[in-house]
Amino acid sequence: MQYKRASLALVALAAGSRADANDYITDKIMRVSITKAAPSQDLIQGVDAAVVIPGGASLADLKDVSYYSVISLGTPAQKFTVLVDTGSSALWVGSKACNLAGSCNDAEGFDPDASSTFVDLAVAKSFGYGSGTISGSQVQDTFTWGDYTVPKQDWVLVNNEDASAQKLQKKQVDGLVGLAYQAGQNANPNYKFPTVIESFIKNNLIQKPVFSIWLNGTSDNGGQSLFVDGGEIVFGGVDPAHYKGDIVTYKVIDPYFWGISLSAIQVGKTSLPTASGVTAIIDSGTSFIYIESNYLTTQLLPAIYSAIGISPVPATSPTYGNYQTVDCALVPSLPDVSFNFGDGKLYTLGWRDYVIPVTSTVCGLPFVPSGRNNPNEWLVGDIFLRKFFTVFDFAGPYVGFAESISSKGFQLPASVPVQTQPVLQTATTGTKSGAESVLGLSGLAVLFTSFLW
Known part of the structure; x- marks a missing residue:
């Protein structure tokens, strides 16, 4: 299988390469x-x-x-x-x-x-x-x-x-x-x-x-x-009707999982480099994005919440499955969250891509602590895969991404008043009744983590 490669001499295990789509169309x-x-x-x-x-x-x-x-x-x-x-x-x-x-x-x-x-x-x-x-x-x-x-x-x-x-x-x-x-x-x-x-x-x-x-x-x-x-x-190939642009491939660096190098996550315009050796495991059996706990709590979440004027990061609540939540009125002010797999190309999730409906007024974030024995194994689940069409190639081995022609993303409930300007708030927790639940599932990320432990 032939690939069109730019800067082949650069870090081969991390840098992305644009694949000829014809290689995947049969x-x-x-x-x-x-x-x-x-x-x-x-x-x-x-x-x-x-x-x-x-x-x-x-x-x-x-x-x-x-x-x-x-x-x-x-x-x-x-x-x-x-x-x-x-x-x-x-x-x-x-x-x-x-x-x-x-x-x-x-x-x-x-x-x-x-x-x-x-x-x-x-x-x-x-x-x-x-x-x-x-x-x-x-x-x-x-x-x-x-x-x-x-x-x-x-x-x-x-x-x-x-x-x-x-x-x-x-x-x-x-x-x-x-x-x-x-x-x-x-x-x-x-x-x-x-x-x-x-x-x-x-x-x-x-x-x-x-x-x-x-x-x-x-x-x-x-x-x-x-x-x-x-x-x-x-x-055996790809369906060109479901993506647009180039398929960019990344070398698989894990012997078992579809794991590729992850060099940084960017929140808005701020890049948050990861530690050396972090592997992003591309996992369709996982709903959310699982991240090493220290990086999550000291870098990623503070950057997200500060963008909407909230400090410190609010505590999680069992009422909402112990996930991070935000007032739905603030959702349109949430920053983009982008992933850099080593070549400088950013795979960006906007708030419509990553916000999760919890109740009519409470919205959730899909970034959760991994709990893995290996802190360098992070899970990238369906939140990401809905935005990016994904190719799994045994011959490379490679994982490839292209922009998906897919969902319109999360829509705010019509009853939610949109607050366009961030306002500094003190973190609070709340309660919800079963009738309020939009998602209707308790412990969602735990239930849908079909990743081998």
Whole structure:
């Protein structure tokens, strides 16, 4: 694969390069649409009905916090709703027996007795995520996603979900499909698992070892909780209809995750350099942006709040899921927040891109402490991916970004009075009733962090 490179002699691991878009455009691709969930059966029906592209399937979006797709397993096929996660590698679905016993909390549950092609490899597997732990057995069966079928795909049939994982499932979804890089020589063997994208490549189902993700936002659907047209995954290339401008690529520097170097975050016109060695892990299974705690509390948040006249940084409140909040009237005065991946190019999120509705008057910020054992591993989730069309290229390996043709972003409630000039305030906390909640989800970032811990 050829790339057009500027300043190739500069720091190769950090500097971005403009890829020739023709390298990613091929005839042999498969489009999979993304959805933002509802109860599984409704989601499956809605996603199936949304397939309008020959050779395609669908993805869905739940209130801009998680993105799902429908896959099938077994012979005859059993359909399931799964979270699409570039931050882990395993495909897993809860078993029917596990759900009947109350040890799983999925929408459906796979029945191995109903599949003539099911093989239990009898290898115990357990995976811990930022939002819970699952355990089960490594198995094989026929796997189908969109138009592509793999006869003997390895996956995990789950026989136990801990309380946190069950809270995530909520009988709405069935599991997770992992799309991590994991091709590096030093990838953690405890994380590695045969991915479906690896199977697509090995079985020559796609022409190039690439997939791309375009995420849409619920604001394009009037803010409804279920957005069937939640986005699209293309395996084997890109869809030029979903981005504009150049695709700029960055070298993957992590052996397992789609991790690239992050040199600074800029708030307004003020650059806040990161420590040496910070890796931004591009993770579709994470809703928000997870940042090392000291950098977050001493640099990023003070810069954001001072731009709207608030000092010191207000304390978080359990009432609002322990996230940073701001009066919605001040939202239009919030500064741009930009990411610099080492080449000086800024990937900018305006307030419409990053503000989260909490109540009719309280708005949230998506920048939260990572809690990772490795303080240099930061997670860049869907807040960023909605703004920037993303390419995942195994051949480089690279992650590439282009400006997305996507959501209009967050819209302020009509009842909120807009205060255009910042006013110095003392940080306060408040309370909210369930009726006030716009988002309707407690502990949102915890629930939707499907990153391997």
